[in-house]
Ligand SMILES: Nc1ncnc2c1ncn2[C@@H]1O[C@H](COP(=O)(O)OP(=O)(O)O)[C@@H](O)[C@H]1O
């Protein structure tokens with residue numbers, strides 16, 4: 235295991251886009267927070283507490299949701315498609331690792347990046363929390379800490395989806411296009427076009443893969459969401475998967491992404 | 505002699521095209537084995553299959569008498585088609601990745617880089633290398649961990665004459681270390697110069713195998729003439745060891761005969777019949793003529 239993780243590290247440590255994307259991920263958490271803080275949302279939503287414990291976990295998490303989707307998703311695509319365009323995937327296999335080991339090496343690295351990204355989230359969370367919370371009460375700090383493992387699952391979810399697309403498509407430009415098109419176009423069509431037509435309503439249209447992963451660390455928390463939704467008159471806004479649903483469905487989807495990656499890699503020529 | 509690679513009935517189809525067609529091959533330890541065939545004859549596909557990057561449709565292969573394939577691959581250095589290395593890494597970093605995969609803990613990176621004459625440029629990124637340098641670095645990569653066998657697929661393809669000479673020299677030096685080398689090439693001259701054995705393939709089919717010497721020596725051609733050319737032709741026609749007889753112009757004949765019989769035999773034959781030869785020249789066939797003949801005639805020969 236360690237041998238395989240080290241292999242990916244040897245490949246990535248000299249790869250400049252890797253460093254750039256990680257730095258972009260870290261710095262993008264901050265401005266996204268700032269933007270959210272200036273958004274014109276209703277008073278009743280009580281957004282003045284977003285930099286305080288425990289709300290900071292969800293708000294920072296939501297900022298990280300976007301950063302992860304873009305920067306870490308792109309990282310997963312580049313680190314995988316490069317191996318096909320440089321033809322180093324075939325060279326790696328010829329040098330003596332198996333396809334299973336090759337995929338495991340990448341997935342271990344993706345898992346490590348997810349853990350690192352979560353650490354950044356936790357550190358920034360504590361930092362913002364302690365600075366902005368006037369009376370720090372230990373119980374309040376830990377109240378919503380369940381967002382931390384969910385954040386890690388979210389990172390791994392986005393990256394494993396990007397990884398699967400890369401194994402399938404192999405070309406970086408096309409894989410990035412497919413990644414963006416899937417989440418912004420295809421899944422939207424599935425959820426808002428096909429789903430209501432098939433099932434007669436929008437109920438249950440949040441169980442689609444990328445939405446389930448997104449809802450691990452969703453935009454609003456339930457109570458506030460209700461308030462905000464009432465004031466903007468949009469009931470659809472309200473529907474967010476509950477925590478356990480998001481975890482369950484994301485885990486199943488991640489399992490499928492990994493299974494498909496192995497299946498494709500094992501049966502195709504390199 | 506122990507077998508390094510044994511291939512049985514190996515087949516690969518791309519749609520309606522059969523790129524490799526029921527190929528059988530045996531490569532023994534210490535051989536420098538050329539796989540010779542025109543472009544598109546299935547050389548790369550064959551080597552890709554035995555290195556597990558291309559899935560065969562039928563057939564089997566085994567390395568080193570049948571050890572687990574992934575262990576076998578760690579004992580083989582491969583340069584398939586193009587040098588496949590990370591463009592953003594320098595020579596040393598690239599070789600370290602290969603050493604890591606092969607679990608070679610103390611690779612002699614400096615030694616290998618000196619061998620391929622890249623030591624001075626070792627910190628420049630692979631991206632900045634010329635094709636010849638890339639090819640040489642890939643050869644250094646193939647040599648990591650002191651492999652038992654090496655695969656070189658078209659190692660001089662696209663190089664300038666100087667690059668070709670360097671790479672051929674390098675392969676010659678590796679062969680001198682006693683390593684088994686499998687080299688695919690479409691260039692006869694290259695196979696003739698470097699290899700001890702050769703398999704000739706065309707359209708994915710094996711046309712001939714054997715030692716380079718045997719293939720070259722078989723079916724010797726002799727040019728011959730005498731005062732009385734018709735009498736000469738008559739006695740040659742009666743002899744069981746002499747094959748094709750054809751006229752070259754008015755005064756010369758070209759004959760082919762089994763490779764166990766040479767010019768002395770023909771001379772003695774004429775002498776017995778009181779014919780004085782005015783011309784007797786051994787036209788040993790180059791592998792080239794042989795190659796061209798074999799690739800026109802789709803029947804497997806074993807020498
Ligand atoms: N991935 C592929 N898809 C379709 N046809 C292929 C593929 N790879 C090789 N071929 C075809 O298979 C034949 C053998 O190719 P190859 O093994 O590369 O030949 P060689 O290495 O002897 O030049 C060629 O006709 C080639 O066009």
Ligand SMILES: [Mg+2]
Pocket residue numbers: 544547548549585657658
């Ligand atoms: Mg080829």
